Amino acid sequence: MTAAATPAPSPATAGEQSGVRLARSRRNAELYLLLLAMVLVAAYGATVEANLLDTVTSDFWMPAAALGAVFLGLHLVIRFLAPFADPALLPAVALLNGLGVGFLRRIDLGDAPVAERESLAVFAGQGGRQLAWTLGAVILAAALLAIMRDHRSISRYAYTLGLAGIVLVMLPAVLPSSISEKNGAKLWIDVGLFSIQPGEFAKLALLVFFAYYLVRKREVLSLASRRFLGIDFPRGRDLGPVVGVWLISVLVLVFEKDLGTSLLYFGMFVVTLYIATERVSWLLIGLVLFFGGAYLAYVLGSTVGGPFANFYLRAEIWLDPFADPTDKGYQLVQGLLALGTGGLFGAGPGGGQPDILPEVQNDFIFAGIGEEIGLFGLSALLVVYLLIVERGLRAALAVRDSFGKLLAGGLAFTLGLQVFVIVGGISKLIPLTGQTTPFLSAGGSSLMANWLLIAVLLRVSDGARRPVTGGSGGKAARPSGGPPEQLHGAPTEVIKP
Amino acid sequence: MNAPLRRVGVVVMVLFGLLFANLNWIQAYKADEYRTSDYNGRVQVADYKRKRGNIEAGGTALATSKETTGKLKFQRSYPGGPKYAHVLGYKPVNLADQGIEQVENDFLAGTSDQLIGDRLKDMFTGDDTGGGNVLLTLSKRAQDVAYDQLRNNEVGAKRGAAIAIDPRTGAIQALVSMPSFDPNPLASHDTNEATAAYNKLEKDPAEPLKNRALAETLPPGSTFKIVVAAAALENGVTKNTQIPAGSSWTPPTSGTPIRNAAASICPEPKVTLLEAVTESCNTGFAQLGVRLGAEAVKEKARQFGFEQEDLTVGHLGEGGLPTAASRTGTIQNPDGSTDPAALAQSSIGQNNVRMTPLEGAMIAGSIANNGSQMRPYLVRQLLAPDRTTSYYTASARELRQPVEPQVAADLREMMVSVVRNGTGEKAAISGYTVGGKTGTAQSAPDRPDHGWFIGFALDKNGNPVSAVCVMLEQAGPGGSSEAARIAGQIMKAAIADPGGR
Numbered sequence: 001m002t003a004a005a006t007p008a009p010s011p012a013t014a015g016e017q018s019g020v021r022l023a024r025s026r027r028n029a030e031l032y033l034l035l036l037a038m039v040l041v042a043a044y045g046a047t048v049e050a051n052l053l054d055t056v057t058s059d060f061w062m063p064a065a066a067l068g069a070v071f072l073g074l075h076l077v078i079r080f081l082a083p084f085a086d087p088a089l090l091p092a093v094a095l096l097n098g099l100g101v102g103f104l105r106r107i108d109l110g111d112a113p114v115a116e117r118e119s120l121a122v123f124a125g126q127g128g129r130q131l132a133w134t135l136g137a138v139i140l141a142a143a144l145l146a147i148m149r150d151h152r153s154i155s156r157y158a159y160t161l162g163l164a165g166i167v168l169v170m171l172p173a174v175l176p177s178s179i180s181e182k183n184g185a186k187l188w189i190d191v192g193l194f195s196i197q198p199g200e201f202a203k204l205a206l207l208v209f210f211a212y213y214l215v216r217k218r219e220v221l222s223l224a225s226r227r228f229l230g231i232d233f234p235r236g237r238d239l240g241p242v243v244g245v246w247l248i249s250v251l252v253l254v255f256e257k258d259l260g261t262s263l264l265y266f267g268m269f270v271v272t273l274y275i276a277t278e279r280v281s282w283l284l285i286g287l288v289l290f291f292g293g294a295y296l297a298y299v300l301g302s303t304v305g306g307p308f309a310n311f312y313l314r315a316e317i318w319l320d321p322f323a324d325p326t327d328k329g330y331q332l333v334q335g336l337l338a339l340g341t342g343g344l345f346g347a348g349p350g351g352g353q354p355d356i357l358p359e360v361q362n363d364f365i366f367a368g369i370g371e372e373i374g375l376f377g378l379s380a381l382l383v384v385y386l387l388i389v390e391r392g393l394r395a396a397l398a399v400r401d402s403f404g405k406l407l408a409g410g411l412a413f414t415l416g417l418q419v420f421v422i423v424g425g426i427s428k429l430i431p432l433t434g435q436t437t438p439f440l441s442a443g444g445s446s447l448m449a450n451w452l453l454i455a456v457l458l459r460v461s462d463g464a465r466r467p468v469t470g471g472s473g474g475k476a477a478r479p480s481g482g483p484p485e486q487l488h489g490a491p492t493e494v495i496k497p
Numbered sequence: 498m499n500a501p502l503r504r505v506g507v508v509v510m511v512l513f514g515l516l517f518a519n520l521n522w523i524q525a526y527k528a529d530e531y532r533t534s535d536y537n538g539r540v541q542v543a544d545y546k547r548k549r550g551n552i553e554a555g556g557t558a559l560a561t562s563k564e565t566t567g568k569l570k571f572q573r574s575y576p577g578g579p580k581y582a583h584v585l586g587y588k589p590v591n592l593a594d595q596g597i598e599q600v601e602n603d604f605l606a607g608t609s610d611q612l613i614g615d616r617l618k619d620m621f622t623g624d625d626t627g628g629g630n631v632l633l634t635l636s637k638r639a640q641d642v643a644y645d646q647l648r649n650n651e652v653g654a655k656r657g658a659a660i661a662i663d664p665r666t667g668a669i670q671a672l673v674s675m676p677s678f679d680p681n682p683l684a685s686h687d688t689n690e691a692t693a694a695y696n697k698l699e700k701d702p703a704e705p706l707k708n709r710a711l712a713e714t715l716p717p718g719s720t721f722k723i724v725v726a727a728a729a730l731e732n733g734v735t736k737n738t739q740i741p742a743g744s745s746w747t748p749p750t751s752g753t754p755i756r757n758a759a760a761s762i763c764p765e766p767k768v769t770l771l772e773a774v775t776e777s778c779n780t781g782f783a784q785l786g787v788r789l790g791a792e793a794v795k796e797k798a799r800q801f802g803f804e805q806e807d808l809t810v811g812h813l814g815e816g817g818l819p820t821a822a823s824r825t826g827t828i829q830n831p832d833g834s835t836d837p838a839a840l841a842q843s844s845i846g847q848n849n850v851r852m853t854p855l856e857g858a859m860i861a862g863s864i865a866n867n868g869s870q871m872r873p874y875l876v877r878q879l880l881a882p883d884r885t886t887s888y889y890t891a892s893a894r895e896l897r898q899p900v901e902p903q904v905a906a907d908l909r910e911m912m913v914s915v916v917r918n919g920t921g922e923k924a925a926i927s928g929y930t931v932g933g934k935t936g937t938a939q940s941a942p943d944r945p946d947h948g949w950f951i952g953f954a955l956d957k958n959g960n961p962v963s964a965v966c967v968m969l970e971q972a973g974p975g976g977s978s979e980a981a982r983i984a985g986q987i988m989k990a991a992i993a994d995p996g997g998r
Binding site for chain 2: 271322325334340379393405
């Protein structure tokens with residue numbers, strides 16, 4: 001351990017003396033894992049060049065180095081601003097982000113004529129753009145860590161954020177199609193110079209609102225309920241605002257023709273409600289509503305059509321993509337063929353033909369990567385995602401305040417659900433809905449929103465793993481140490497055994 | 498709130514478990530099905546990553562791959578244009594491949610099991626040596642002459658075919674189908690251009706894509722008399738036996754008389770078999786056939802290769818270009834008994850008799866080769882990508898023995914007489930003994946006749962050097978004589994440059 005890398009605060013000594021478990025910041029582990037991730041990204045870049053150019057240029061390491069510098073900056077910010085944050089989160093996300101940049105550069109190389117490939121600038125094209133977006137997203141995440149020194153502080157802006165979330169979701173719906181519609185989905189604000197997908201950010205804002213509101217109301221929600229059909233329903237006036245916000249956002253999304261995001265919001269809502277109330281009935285109601293609604297939409301789509309026709313079409317494609325393999329089912333069929341061609345080991349980075357896939361840089365990036373890294377590579381990618389989600393949930397488990405639990409738990413689950421929706425969609429497990437693959441897909445909005453999400457998880461995990469200064473004599477410093485700190489405006493939480 | 502959080506953790510695990518199981522299903526269980534799916538454009542694109550081997554004849558590349566700067570690394574080109582199109586076929590990006598390109602695809606592409614050593618070597622050296630080379634038996638000169646002469650035939654026939662074989666081995670010296678097509682646009686990397694070119698050829702009423710030399714069957718006319726003559730020679734008739742002839746003969750049960758092509762042909766009531774062949778006497782052969790019976794005629798035709806459906810022309814071991822079966826057809830009344838009128842017509846190569854030009858050349862070849870019919874082939878040698886190792890060298894194989902050497906010698910003598918004194922005079926080549934038989938076949942009442950010639954050339958030691966069949970579809974008057982002239986030209990070229998065998 002070098003002197004320079006030693007983290008600044010060392011409250012561990014005190015803890016050790018008082019018999020409390022050693023609380024370690026693990027920042028060096030984060031650094032080493034980060035370096036390992038960048039080595040993997042550089043190796044990926046070298047393999048791509050070897051396959052596509054028949055030679056490895058002397059510049060192959062540059063994207064990995066640039067990314068490494070960006071992530072190292074964030075690592076330093078974490079060292080000073082969130083020294084006890086979970087050390088696995090940053091390296092895991094950095095690996096995904098780096099592979100995303102590497103794959104997008106691979107697409108650029110594949111699209112270029114053979115003669116021009118070798119001279120293709122390292123920071124040009126989609127890969128270069130994604131690299132720039134990564135820089136922006138990481139700066140945003142660092143800024144959030146700097147501003148939000150304690151995750152509970154954002155609960156102060158819960159209503160503002162809730163309102164902002166609704167506005168962000170609605171904005172593309174009310175804007176003219178010319179600046180809001182891309183590929184049939186009205187999700188964008190595109191003003192030429194830049195285009196953003198406000199819904200990506202709305203996800204975060206709405207979750208803060210859900211978490212705050214549900215924590216405040218969780219007692220009434222779980223106690224003052226009415227029994228109906230053997231299920232305890234909360235009173236309408238308690239649940240009203242949450243349901244209202246959720247309903248608006250889902251309705252708007254339905255009219256924006258983005259089923260994936262509405263499904264994501266629905267899952268987010270049901271899960272935060274379940275975590276807050278601890279009632280399994282909410283999960284069941286949610287699932288029944290979801291599957292019932294999906295079936296109803298399918299039936300309506302086949303008979304009435306209209307707004308449901310799109311859903312019906314997607315369901316039909318999902319049921320049998322090979323029924324119309326060259327037109328309607330084309331994208332899904334090509335995705336499946338890409339994955340199947342990849343097989344167990346894949347064609348090797350740069351060795352496949354992902355350019356055949358429509359939207360390979362976006363919705364179908366997982367299939368495009370899968371053709372080249374195979375089942376084993378994709379399994380590893382899934383494990384990295386799972387690691388991030390479970391680390392987020394672990395932060396939620398360990399953090400001492402309910403708001404933090406709900407916030408981190410909701411965010412972690414939403415991230416996992418998004419991965420499930422898009423990867424399940426392209427692999428014909430569930431009907432395909434357009435979604436970005438977190439940290440891999442091209443696009444700044446998704447990257448920034450997801451990095452902000454990671455910043456929040458880092459902040460919560462820092463709070464969860466920070467040794468409790470006032471704790472004494474307990475079995476462990478976490479998670480039961482100390483009295484729960486007062487959440488802004490919230491009643492005292494009743495700790496259940 | 499920790500209990501529900503833990504359960505959410507389990508839910509996430511389950512969701513990811515589903516993803517994992519599903520990916521296993523797709524990438525392990527269904528992988529082969531998806532990899533080889535018709536909708537999988539990767540298969541073809543991958544084909545173009547490695548340099549495809551050449552198809553060559555006489556040291557010249559007829560099909561070759563050049564590196565490009567486009568997305569597909571190698572572009573297939575056919576320097577000979579339409580001249581070799583029906584032999585080589587073509588290797589399109591988005592259509593089915595044809596011809597030798599299709600038959601030897603594995604070897605040319607380098608994916609053949611035989612080339613596993615080269616592929617392994619590539620893995621270690623990092624080179625990409627490409628696919629193997631296919632060497633054909635074709636004689637460039639004979640192919641040139643066949644193509645030019647057919648296209649510029651003096652009777653203005655628009656469709657036809659010519660095929661020349663080395664009678665001793667079966668090695669094909671020339672194979673041309675007219676009209677031909679340029680395979681280059683079909684191999685274009687621009688799939689729209691390739692499809693447009695294909696659709697144009699497909700819609701052309703002259704059917705340029707059809708390989709007439711191997712796959713078209715037409716009534717053979719008088720060339721079929723050789724088969725009937727062979728049957729007669731084996732049934733007690735000699736070349737000097739007097740057979741009934743006459744200017745006209747009406748078979749029993751039929752009111753339609755059979756006449757000769759001209760009044761000057763065998764008007765006398767009896768001629769020798771030799772004279773009947775030399776002059777192509779219809780009345781003589783009609784009566785001879787009826788005397789021999791339908792079974793004898795059909796059986797002899799079968800022994801010469803008629804009715805064979807599975808003959809392929811390419812690699813002697815496996816695969817090859819498909820051929821059509823030649824047929825004697827039904828020679829029966831509706832009740833199953835032999836119809837003498839039909840038999841009389843069949844014996845002069847009309848009625849339901851159909852023959853491919855290939856079969857014509859094989860008949861001539863077997864007579865030239867002492868009655869031994871060799872299996873025709875096009876692929877002479879398979880050479881490693883670096884041209885050092887040979888993976889296959891054709892060794893000639895007898896297909897069947899249609900006639901005894903003595904019968905073959907008699908038939909040879911009669912066919913030589915056709916070229917010396919009869920209808921096939923234009924096939925003569927100075928310094929060589931040329932034999933043959935012309936044929937004029939009625940196609941339809943209102944259409945011009947087809948002109949045929951089958952023949953062979955022997956060197957001064959009596960060794961057969963080339964056997965040929967030329968067919969001019971709807972050539973009209975003078976067609977068979979023109980076919981004989983072209984056949985002579987092709988054999989002359991094949992003698993000067995016999996091709997590989």
